[in-house]
Amino acid sequence: MKKNMKMSLRALLVLTGLALLAQGVFAATEGYDGWGKYMGSGIALGLAGLGAGVSQGSIGSAAVGMLAEDGSKFGPALIFTALPESIVILGALPLFL
Numbered sequence: 112m113k114k115n116m117k118m119s120l121r122a123l124l125v126l127t128g129l130a131l132l133a134q135g136v137f138a139a140t141e142g143y144d145g146w147g148k149y150m151g152s153g154i155a156l157g158l159a160g161l162g163a164g165v166s167q168g169s170i171g172s173a174a175v176g177m178l179a180e181d182g183s184k185f186g187p188a189l190i191f192t193a194l195p196e197s198i199v200i201l202g203a204l205p206l207f208l
Contacts, residue, residue: 119169123195126162130155130202152206159202163195170195 133155174188 115169116173119166123162123166123198126158126165127198127201130159130162130198133158155204156199156202156206159199163199167192167195 133151135151171192174192177184178188
């Protein structure tokens with residue numbers, strides 16, 4: 112279970128870095144009226160969604176297992192489950208800028 116959580120957190124960090132890189136591509140093409148602006152924001156949102164989905168699957172199953180063993184750890188389980196969803200918000204940021 113710890114191995115799955117470590118793998119999902121690593122995947123989340125890598126895909127977050129790629130999403131931030133795509134946001135940089137979007138920011139660099141601010142004055143350019145080509146497809147680069149739309150590609151940067153699309154890549155940022157797509158990778159952020161992919162990373163959140165992959166990591167939330169592993170983290171969610173680990174949180175359910177943790178709650179099955181000890182029901183008093185609902186707060187940390189909820190925080191760990193909701194954490195990857197904030198990455199999608201950061202990935203959607205270039206769409207609104």
